[in-house]
Amino acid sequence: MAEKESRQSRRDFLQVFTRGAPLGLALFGAAAVFVRNVLAYLFPERKVKKYHRYLVAREGEIPLGQAKRLIIGGKPVFVVHLEDGYKVFSGICTHLGCIVRWEKEKERFYCPCHKGVFNKRGEVVSGPPPEPLVPFRVERESGLVFMYVEEKIKGPWS
Amino acid sequence: MKLKDWILERFPIDFQKFVEINERIFIKEPIPLHMKKWFYCMGATPLILFGFQLVTGILLTFYFVPSPEMAYESVRHITEDVRFGFWIRGIHRWGSNLMIIALLLHMTRVFFTRAYQKPREINWMIGVALFMLTLTFAFTGYSLTYNQLSYWATTVGTNMIREVPLVGEWLFLFLRGGEDVSANTLTRFYTIHIGFLPPILILLIALHILILRIQGVSEPEGYPKGHYSFYPHHFYKIIIATLFLLTLLTTLSVIYPPGLGEPANPAVTPPHIKPEWYFFPVYRFLKLVPLRVGIFSVALFLVGMTFWPFIEPWIAREKRRRIVLGYVVGSLVLISTLALTFWETVEM
């Protein structure tokens, strides 16, 4: 008995997987699901982003062509009053992450790190920035200007 | 060029010899025929479970934070928020329980088949050490969740260790990292649990298996002599056992998910505080006798258990007497352990 079984060589072992394909498949499947579960465990869930309204300005508060600076979630944000309405931009330069300044007289955004320039519509005018300033969704209601802000939960895990 | 040739060009390995040794040690390892019975071949179970503990333990360290403020919350986070967190934690928790049960079964089997006799005394002692290490693993492990049970078990446990003669006070200070149970205690237990104990356990397991291989599995009387190869028969048995245990642990995690308990409150000891079930016999015993007597007796018992392969022939010279002595002592220990455990379980 023992001798016969010990003759099952490596080739036979592999043949188990081709001949007994279901067995190999089952084992492989079990291993695959196991690994999938472990990977899901290791990679934190990408939470569906929830947004809520946030009041940023009143009509008439910002003169036409000017901007107001706010801090949202620790980061600066600019509300600009344009002819066709209000726009809200992140104040983070799209080049390498420095904070832009609003230059009142020139009605433009200027980044001191590498001299990037954005116009009052957030578009790149000159310098290294590859993209316009990141816009936020804006809503106007009964004389008030709202932006949509990502909901952040207070806690050690976010 | 084949991979094999590429490697051989760089490393001076005698490939034939390599294959031979591999076949001899692994594939063709001769296993006595009695091990075809499921009853005899489950010695690998504690090893499989330890493997699970290792993997899930490492995965848990990705999210666990060992500070008194964050320990409980990070365990809650793993259990409730992290995807599959309850599963990983559940396997780890249930795995620890099953590992201890598997060890107890293994020890019982080894003892009653008298496999500790000469020449296997050293391996028996290594086994006892492995058992003690596993209990230490369990103790440090459940202290990490920092719930009420953790905190008070740590307090009581370290207080008991203080009573050990000679070294007790130093062990106490070493384990607590000071006079009180504090952040130091938690981080020490953590380091011991994940850094200090695993390598020692792995080393001793390797030694245990090495010695087992060198000496061969002990063969109980009354079975036909003869051997079969490790591969494929025993190998498949181990695979079945692994699959079965993983399924069992997963199922247990789903049906009885790991709980959290109350966060540690140093000001309030819960009215019905108990350690984990595997410490019940000692816990119950220590309630029956004065503390010093109790610690001394437990120490004596541990020494006796460790050196039993030498004590037994020293007490009984004649073979039949020895066997009877072995069975009697083993039965007494088993019955009293079960009785004490049962007693502690039912008492509120």
Place this chain on the structure above:
Amino acid sequence: MDTVKAQQWLIGIFSVLLIVSLLIVAGVEMKKSRSFKPEIDVNETTAKCINCHEKKGVAVKLIDEWKESQHAVQGIGCLECHEAKEGDFDAFRCPESEFLIGKHPNPNDCAKCHEDQVKEFANSKHAVAQVMMALKGPDRNVFEPTLSTKHGCEQCHNIGNYWPDGAIGECDACHSKHRFSIAQARRPETCGECHIGPDHPHIEIYLESKHGNLYSTFASEWDWNYDPGQPVPFNAPTCATCHMSATSTGQKSTHNVSERLSWESQAPFSVRTQKYWGGLTWQEKQKNMLAVCYQCHSKSFADRYILTADLVNLQYNEIWKATIDWMKRLRKRGVIATTEFAFAGQNITAWPKEGYDEEVEQEAYRNWHHEGRRFRHGAMMMGADYTQWHGIWELQENLVKIIEYGAEHGVPEARAWRNSKDPNKFVKLYPLYDIPGSTWGPSALAFRGNMPMDRLKNYWEVVYQNVKTAYEKGLLTDEQWQLYTKLYENREKEIGRVYELPPIHEEYLQNLRIDLKELYPQQKLQLRKFE
């Protein structure tokens, strides 16, 4: 079992089992034991206010309250509500700051964002609460010293406050500052701050009712913060549910509490509400109210309930008329001294509602203002005790007292009534309405006793005519009249006397007789009294 083949089978089976269990794990979700709150971004001006207030220790708890509010999450801070212009009645310059703030924001400020709610409120009777108190309240202006009304009448009636800048109302009466919690506004206890007491025991009626009982039992399980504008996810209604909230039957949520009220049932006479309040005819308002009931109740039950309650309102009108008539008779005979009180040529009270200085006048007052309202509101909101013992019983009792007073002071009609031995005299005091049977289902027994309908000739014909007259006057809908007619034509079955009594009835009667028989001998004890 030992063969390799068997082992391979076992491996296969266990692999599959493992896969299944690992997939099940993916579907399991652990119950959360704690939740975290969203981060609040505080804008610049609000930060300034908070810093200074915390430093000076002024109203610091309000900051915490504000932080818990929905306003805080959305960036609506201090100045958004408290901003004032020079000359505002509540303008106040914060010391050591550049801020000119309004000390008391009112609906004009709330309307900056909540225009709809303020508009709805302005069209409701909440908005005229102060009008009623100031201009139509001799209880306060004549009967009581003014100081006593400051922390009394005014506290509740201020919900309709007329502000110096033209705003009307008090939004924070129900969702109080600075948390402005919608959960708070939805709780019956909030309405019960004012809708309470002997003259309109609404919270008491509610808590007595089955709706209130369900509330008391299950309220802790309900999610009081459900999304606004959604149908209410509770298994029993609250005040807000019936009078304001959206329903799964198509009603939208509203701040106009008058939109579903088809009776002025607090008035001396119950009259159908006019279109101005709520912008709907009383028939539309009644439909809206029934739409709320239909969420839980069958149409037949709800319709019959409302019809009965409506008839109670109409019946009350007759009782009040009788009260007035008796008061007039007593006055004609000179038994009552005062009539109206006047000042500078103007009447400032209306008699006999507000006679005040004689006991019979107080009884008449209560017949309208207290017992009369309890009778009507109890009937409409399922407060049986308020309909009966705090309602009709005391209404009748007051009438008896008025008539008795007349009898003792030489009013012949009163004396005649008092001396009459006619068992029907109590229900002959005024015309009767009635509806056959019971809202809650037929009974073989309930109407079997010796009742007015047995003693009075042509009872049902007369009653039917009275209801018909009211319907023809436009006080009941066509649908209601149809229902009434159906019940009237089926009245034998509704009244239930045609049904057999259950066999156990005789046993009950026997034993009840024994109860009484035993009672009397039981109290015949030979005891000792002190002389």
